[in-house]
Amino acid sequence: xxxxxxxxxxxxxxxxxxxxxxxxxxxxxxxxxxxxxxxxxxxxxxxxxxxxxxxxxxxxxxxxxxxxxxxxxxxxxxxxxxxxxxxxxxxxxxxxxxxxxxxxxxxxxxxxxxxxxxxxxxxxxxxxxxxxxxxxxxxxxxxxxxxxxxxxxxxxxxxxxxxxxxxxxxxxxxxxxxxxxxxxxxxxxxxxxxxxxxxxxxxxxxxxxxxxxxxxxxxxxxxxxxxxxxxxxxxxxxxxxxxxxxxxxxxxxxxxxxxxxxxxxxxxxxxxxxxxxxxxxxxxxxxxxxxxxxxxxxxxxxxxxxxxxxxxxxxxxxxxxxxxxxxxxxxxxx
Amino acid sequence: xxxxxxxxxxxxxxxxxxxxxxxxxxxxxxxxxxxxxxxxxxxxxxxxxxxxxxxxxxxxxxxxxxxxxxxxxxxxxxxxxxxxxxxxxxxxxxxxxxxxxxxxxxxxxxxxxxxxxxxxxxxxxxxxxxxxxxxxxxxxxxxxxxxxxxxxxxxxxxxxxxxxxxxxxxxxxxxxxxxxxxxxxxxxxxxxxxxxxxxxxxxxxxxxxxxxxxxxxxxxxxxxxxxxxxxxxxxxxxxxxxxxxxxxxxxxxxxxxxxxxxxxxxxxxxxxxxxxxxxxxxxxxxxxxxxxxxxxxxxxxxxxxxxxxxxxxxxxxxxxxxxxxxxxxxxxxxxxxxxxxxxxxxxxxxxxxxxxxxxxxxxxxxxxxxxxxxxxxxxxxxxxxxxxxxxxxxxxxxxxxxxxxxxxxxxxxxxxxxxxxxxxxxxxxxxxxxxxxxxxxxxxxxxxxxxxxxxxxxxxxxxxxxxxxxxxxxxxxxxxxxxxxxxxxxxxxxxxxxxxxxxxxxxxxxxxxxxxxxxxxxxxxxxxxxxxxxxxxxxxx
Numbered sequence: 001x002x003x004x005x006x007x008x009x010x011x012x013x014x015x016x017x018x019x020x021x022x023x024x025x026x027x028x029x030x031x032x033x034x035x036x037x038x039x040x041x042x043x044x045x046x047x048x049x050x051x052x053x054x055x056x057x058x059x060x061x062x063x064x065x066x067x068x069x070x071x072x073x074x075x076x077x078x079x080x081x082x083x084x085x086x087x088x089x090x091x092x093x094x095x096x097x098x099x100x101x102x103x104x105x106x107x108x109x110x111x112x113x114x115x116x117x118x119x120x121x122x123x124x125x126x127x128x129x130x131x132x133x134x135x136x137x138x139x140x141x142x143x144x145x146x147x148x149x150x151x152x153x154x155x156x157x158x159x160x161x162x163x164x165x166x167x168x169x170x171x172x173x174x175x176x177x178x179x180x181x182x183x184x185x186x187x188x189x190x191x192x193x194x195x196x197x198x199x200x201x202x203x204x205x206x207x208x209x210x211x212x213x214x215x216x217x218x219x220x221x222x223x224x225x226x227x228x229x230x231x232x233x234x235x236x237x238x239x240x241x242x243x244x245x246x247x248x249x250x251x252x253x254x255x256x257x258x259x260x261x262x263x264x265x266x267x268x269x270x271x272x273x274x275x276x277x278x279x280x281x282x283x284x285x286x287x288x289x290x291x292x293x294x295x296x297x298x299x300x301x302x303x304x305x306x307x308x309x310x311x312x313x314x315x316x317x318x319x320x321x322x323x324x325x326x327x328x329x330x331x332x333x334x
Numbered sequence: 335x336x337x338x339x340x341x342x343x344x345x346x347x348x349x350x351x352x353x354x355x356x357x358x359x360x361x362x363x364x365x366x367x368x369x370x371x372x373x374x375x376x377x378x379x380x381x382x383x384x385x386x387x388x389x390x391x392x393x394x395x396x397x398x399x400x401x402x403x404x405x406x407x408x409x410x411x412x413x414x415x416x417x418x419x420x421x422x423x424x425x426x427x428x429x430x431x432x433x434x435x436x437x438x439x440x441x442x443x444x445x446x447x448x449x450x451x452x453x454x455x456x457x458x459x460x461x462x463x464x465x466x467x468x469x470x471x472x473x474x475x476x477x478x479x480x481x482x483x484x485x486x487x488x489x490x491x492x493x494x495x496x497x498x499x500x501x502x503x504x505x506x507x508x509x510x511x512x513x514x515x516x517x518x519x520x521x522x523x524x525x526x527x528x529x530x531x532x533x534x535x536x537x538x539x540x541x542x543x544x545x546x547x548x549x550x551x552x553x554x555x556x557x558x559x560x561x562x563x564x565x566x567x568x569x570x571x572x573x574x575x576x577x578x579x580x581x582x583x584x585x586x587x588x589x590x591x592x593x594x595x596x597x598x599x600x601x602x603x604x605x606x607x608x609x610x611x612x613x614x615x616x617x618x619x620x621x622x623x624x625x626x627x628x629x630x631x632x633x634x635x636x637x638x639x640x641x642x643x644x645x646x647x648x649x650x651x652x653x654x655x656x657x658x659x660x661x662x663x664x665x666x667x668x669x670x671x672x673x674x675x676x677x678x679x680x681x682x683x684x685x686x687x688x689x690x691x692x693x694x695x696x697x698x699x700x701x702x703x704x705x706x707x708x709x710x711x712x713x714x715x716x717x718x719x720x721x722x723x724x725x726x727x728x729x730x731x732x733x734x735x736x737x738x739x740x741x742x743x744x745x746x747x748x749x750x751x752x753x754x755x756x757x758x759x760x761x762x763x764x765x766x767x768x769x770x771x772x773x774x775x776x777x778x779x780x781x782x783x784x785x786x787x788x789x790x791x792x793x794x795x796x797x798x799x800x801x802x803x804x805x806x807x808x809x810x811x812x813x814x815x816x817x818x819x820x821x822x823x824x825x826x827x828x829x830x831x832x833x834x835x836x837x838x839x840x841x842x843x844x845x846x847x848x849x850x851x852x853x854x855x856x857x858x859x860x861x862x863x864x865x866x867x868x869x870x871x872x873x874x875x
Contacts, residue, residue: 017826030826040852041348047856051833089348251857
């Protein structure tokens with residue numbers, strides 16, 4: 001492993017591909033024959049992290065399953081921008097029912113395939129954070145509890161974006177949304193609420209739980225591949241910045257995802273049967289302000305007088321993540 | 335109407351929706367000028383040849399290199415590599431060892447017997463090149479490639495100029511120099527050695543040349559008046575090194591003092607050590623920071639036991655004893671005398687105080703304008719007299735072999751344009767690929783491969799080469815440290831990070847193209863391009 005890294009270290013293992021890497025070391029995305037599960041012409045905003053995350057994850061799943069894949073989608077940005085009737089961007093079998101029932105529908109598709117003897121067909125359920133942590137949570141927890149053979153992917157952009165940026169249970173503290181104004185002594189979303197869904201999923205003891213971001217493609221694809229090696233309920237939580245909802249520049253999508261990981265705001269790890277089995281270490285540590293300042297949803301924390309106390313609380317949250325998951329690289333990791 | 339129940343419209347692809355109409359900025363692929371190329375006095379396309387070396391295609395790398403410079407094995411040894419000083423990788427970890435890779439390519443070419451590109455079709459013109467140092471050799475090479483006949487004359491019995499007679503063999507083995515010179519001569523150059531040119535115009539008339547390139551170098555060691563007794567031995571460094579190169583070293587004794595602070599002073603002191611001097615002391619009037627010698631040379635000299643007396647000038651030399659006056663630096667960094675004196679035992683004094691050009695051969699050519707001891711030249715190295723070009727140390731510039739090679743190339747192009755009666759075109763320069771345009775996240779950290787050096791003890795007594803070359807493994811390693819600043823190296827990032835699949839991958843060596851039907855202009859590709867080869871430009875709305 002380390003030898004390979006040194007040998008090709010012009011871009012190491014960080015870029016999407018490289019002419020000097022062997023085909024096996026390149027990502028699915030570097031392949032001209034990738035599925036492009038979600039095709040051009042979709043109506044996602046400029047620089048949409050979710051469109052990118054969905055293509056990354058589904059193209060990887062398509063490769064692992066040799067194209068034997070059905071995707072079930074909850075309502076949300078991903079569904080709305082990809083399928084304004086009669087157009088569709090999906091180049092894979094794709095199903096949409098309601099906002100809250102995607103995990104249950106996915107369970108049904110998996111059951112149907114099993115009954116028809118088509119066991120090789122795998123099922124992915126997918127939703128934004130609203131459809132996962134709020135509206136679809138009951139059916140998702142049931143799917144986990146029954147250990148149905150579904151990989152459920154949450155594309156977490158931290159709010160209800162296509163309806164006008166309302167707060168979800170995945171919206172971080174202090175963030176301004178349409179329903180959490182940046183006013184009063186506790187501006188933005190309150191502290192101490194919300195749900196840490198990867199940990200809730202782990203508490204179900206399901207075979208595989210992982211987090212990933214759109215900034216580390218190699219890591220994301222490896223996790224999809226790993227997830228598909230299990231049968232039973234699996235959960236992948238992908239961090240996807242939203243330029244519109246976060247008030248960020250459209251070209252900063254990947255940069256923000258990278259900063260979320262490097263600051264400790266969003267811990268990247270994987271777990272099997274309820275136990276953490278691996279964490280992705282921070283490579284270039286950065287303070288949370290590097291991440292916050294690029295987003296207008298945190299603008300009320302800066303300027304004069306600003307809210308250094310709130311920033312300090314956010315930094316403390318990141319530090320707690322770093323301590324809990326051991327995100328800092330040690331000498332041995334070098 | 336065989337649609338499913340309750341379905342009234344066919345399903346169509348979203349490709350009908352041309353989201354490119356949303357765009358207010360469009361990404362475009364650009365090639366920017368890498369700082370190494372920008373800094374190279376010989377105008378090498380360094381990023382270009384490293385690109386080939388990275389994939390292990392050393393022959394293509396070498397062929398790209400010799401488009402500009404026919405002496406890579408020589409320059410891989412003696413160049414002071416301003417490219418590495420400019421290298422953007424300095425801000426990541428350490429500069430890419432460009433010079434070491436250049437030497438590896440040069441040595442590999444000699445070993446495998448690769449030959450230079452064939453001369454161009456004969457133009458019927460003859461060019462007289464006076465002086466066969468780096469400038470003259472470079473000009474001869476480029477003139478042959480442009481199809482002109484070349485008559486190369488030199489006053490010394492062998493070719494190479496200062497490369498042979500100024501640079502000691504421990505820095506540049508003569509076999510390497512000979513191999514690269516022979517390769518140029520194989521292109522068909524008429525060579526006349528031991529032929530001092532006394533009158534440039536007469537020489538041109540005698541051989542019927544259509545143009546002249548004057549590159550006689552700066553061969554005269556500068557002298558200062560130092561009161562000295564009869565029995566003292568004072569030589570200048572240029573003559574000293576020349577005699578050593580001729581295998582006829584002067585006897586300097588055991589205690590040698592070198593006066594001066596340039597690279598020639600270092601060469602003289604290190605050479606004296608190799609000739610058996612137990613004490614080789616450099617006397618320099620300012621401090622180390624102000625020393626004009628390149629830090630690597632100073633480092634190597636000190637490593638070999640050369641001592642330096644900083645902030646000292648020589649007052650007089652009598653009876654085996656030098657009297658030094660201590661200096662101090664004014665706030666402006668200029669040395670001023672303190673009136674305090676020191677003594678230093680010495681058998682010989684070598685003056686390394688700079689060199690002058692001998693331009694007496696221009697006396698007949700009245701239209702060639704000379705000022706401050708050098709020949710005035712225009713953009714394409716033409717002097718004030720049409721048809722006479724000049725370069726290397728006789729032209730105003732830094733006096734290094736690399737600059738001379740660049741002069742030779744520019745002069746060859748200028749001469750070509752002159753002979754065709756055209757105005758020389760200067761190629762358009764790309765914008766600089768500065769560090770802030772890079773996204774260095776994608777480059778893994780990797781320290782530089784150091785060239786092994788001869789053990790100190792061995793190098794004090796012989797002229798064996800001090801700095802050894804890279805092996806193939808670490809040359810490849812080093813080449814792959816190149817960030818490819820400003821020039822696409824096909825990492826697939828843009829192809830991967832586009833949320834709209836609006837980047838088309840064209841295949842190996844063909845790079846990428848944008849599909850503007852669907853590109854929304856988000857700019858992620860430009861932000862995530864490691865090497866800054868994508869620029870966002872406003873759409874005209």
